[in-house]
Amino acid sequence: MGSVPAPTAEARIASLAQEIDAIYKEVANDERSRKELFNVIQGAMGKVETPMDTIWRMIIGVLTDLVAAGKAKTAKQLAESTGASETLIVRMMRPLTALGIFREVGVSTYESAPISQLLTAPPLIGGYQFMFDLATRSLANMPRFLEKTGFQHVDGPPGPFQDSNATDDLMFPYLMKHPAMMTNFNAFMAGSLETREDWFRKFDAQSIVLDGARADDPDAVLLIDIAGGEGHDVQAFGRAFPDAPGKLVLQDLPPVIANIKQLDAKVVRQPHDMFDEQPFKGARAYYMRNIFHDWPNDRCVDIMKRIAAAMAPGYSKLLIFEWVLVPRDVPLYPALLDVNMMALLNGRERTEDEWRALLAAAGLKAIKFHTHGPAEEGLIEAELA
Numbered sequence: 368m369g370s371v372p373a374p375t376a377e378a379r380i381a382s383l384a385q386e387i388d389a390i391y392k393e394v395a396n397d398e399r400s401r402k403e404l405f406n407v408i409q410g411a412m413g414k415v416e417t418p419m420d421t422i423w424r425m426i427i428g429v430l431t432d433l434v435a436a437g438k439a440k441t442a443k444q445l446a447e448s449t450g451a452s453e454t455l456i457v458r459m460m461r462p463l464t465a466l467g468i469f470r471e472v473g474v475s476t477y478e479s480a481p482i483s484q485l486l487t488a489p490p491l492i493g494g495y496q497f498m499f500d501l502a503t504r505s506l507a508n509m510p511r512f513l514e515k516t517g518f519q520h521v522d523g524p525p526g527p528f529q530d531s532n533a534t535d536d537l538m539f540p541y542l543m544k545h546p547a548m549m550t551n552f553n554a555f556m557a558g559s560l561e562t563r564e565d566w567f568r569k570f571d572a573q574s575i576v577l578d579g580a581r582a583d584d585p586d587a588v589l590l591i592d593i594a595g596g597e598g599h600d601v602q603a604f605g606r607a608f609p610d611a612p613g614k615l616v617l618q619d620l621p622p623v624i625a626n627i628k629q630l631d632a633k634v635v636r637q638p639h640d641m642f643d644e645q646p647f648k649g650a651r652a653y654y655m656r657n658i659f660h661d662w663p664n665d666r667c668v669d670i671m672k673r674i675a676a677a678m679a680p681g682y683s684k685l686l687i688f689e690w691v692l693v694p695r696d697v698p699l700y701p702a703l704l705d706v707n708m709m710a711l712l713n714g715r716e717r718t719e720d721e722w723r724a725l726l727a728a729a730g731l732k733a734i735k736f737h738t739h740g741p742a743e744e745g746l747i748e749a750e751l752a
């Protein structure tokens with residue numbers, strides 16, 4: 368007789384979820400036990416959350432000074448080195464130590480934990496400065512804004528962002544006028560790379576882009592990363608396929624391209640506004656990550672039409688790496704991201720049907736929706752209709 372195989376992690380997770388459900392039903396009316404259950408679950412979350420999850424949940428200031436010190440410091444010493452009030456530091460450190468972000472090693476004496484070191488890395492600081500300066504303000508203002516509109520759907524400016532910042536500008540033009548915020552935003556985008564998987568590792572780049580790409584013309588363009596920020600994506604693609612034929616191009620707005628500190632020489636940098644005519648005609652792939660969710664439908668169609676006009680029939684592809692929301696039971700992260708897009712950009716995450724409608728309005732059609740389930744971004748492969 369063979370031994371019974373141990374249940375898989377997936378099966379154990381499913382039975383744990385059932386067990387939590389069952390215990391909750393038992394203790395729902397017993398406040399003390401319910402709180403105990405809550406504390407156990409919250410403690411377990413602290414163990415299984417990735418640092419990035421923690422950042423999203425805990426957008427809060429951290430004391431870089433404490434991390435840089437590399438040793439324990441009292442609130443008094445921190446007050447002396449930072450100029451902040453000692454009482455304020457003590458009060459702000461309480462939630463941070465309760466959450467395990469810093470350790471309290473004596474009364475009002477703190478030292479950093481591994482997570483606090485990670486949280487003070489420059490890309491992450493850029494991230495939560497951006498979140499505080501712009502995202503939080505727009506989100507917090509959203510109920511007031513929606514009340515003013517009689518709770519109408521936000522599908523273009525003015526939206527919560529314009530209302531809370533007293534501006535007519537959409538977020539990206541606004542960032543271009545505020546260089547420090549733009550730098551924070553770009554650091555945030557680059558930092559989010561640490562937890563994201565490259566599209567060409569998740570999906571079969573060989574068959575999607577490389578097979579059939581022109582190798583006869585040294586000027587042929589293999590892939591253009593449109594609105595690719597400071598180029599981290601297209602650079603990673605170039606490094607993964609060093610022998611692929613054709614040029615790699617990065618396009619973004621002039622201040623973003625001018626701000627690039629490091630980028631492989633093989634990536635051609637081109638300042639370009641994606642609402643203008645696309646200068647590179649007949650590229651194999653026009654790739655865009657996390658762009659369309661920044662814009663309302665009519666602007667997305669404008670962007671797509673510019674690309675469609677440059678595409679070669681039967682050869683060029685538009686590749687969109689974004690969320691493809693499932694029709695029901697959307698996981699929490701993309702569901703919240705969608706609301707965030709509404710608050711900040713009058714944008715939205717989209718379902719497959721919504722993507723198809725946008726593409727059709729620009730004279731394009733989807734060849735395939737590549738996905739790995741509802742909790743991960745998908746790749747939409749499209750061509751001229």
Ligand SMILES: C[S@@+](CC[C@H](N)C(=O)[O-])C[C@H]1O[C@@H](n2cnc3c(N)ncnc32)[C@H](O)[C@@H]1O
Pocket residue numbers: 539556557593594595596597600618619620623639640641642655656657658661
């Ligand atoms: C959400 S970020 C995504 C960046 C990059 N694709 C990524 O996934 O990391 C949006 C990008 O769109 C760029 N952008 C905004 N408006 C643009 C425009 N009109 N033309 C070109 N790029 C633009 C921004 O500068 C920014 O780099």
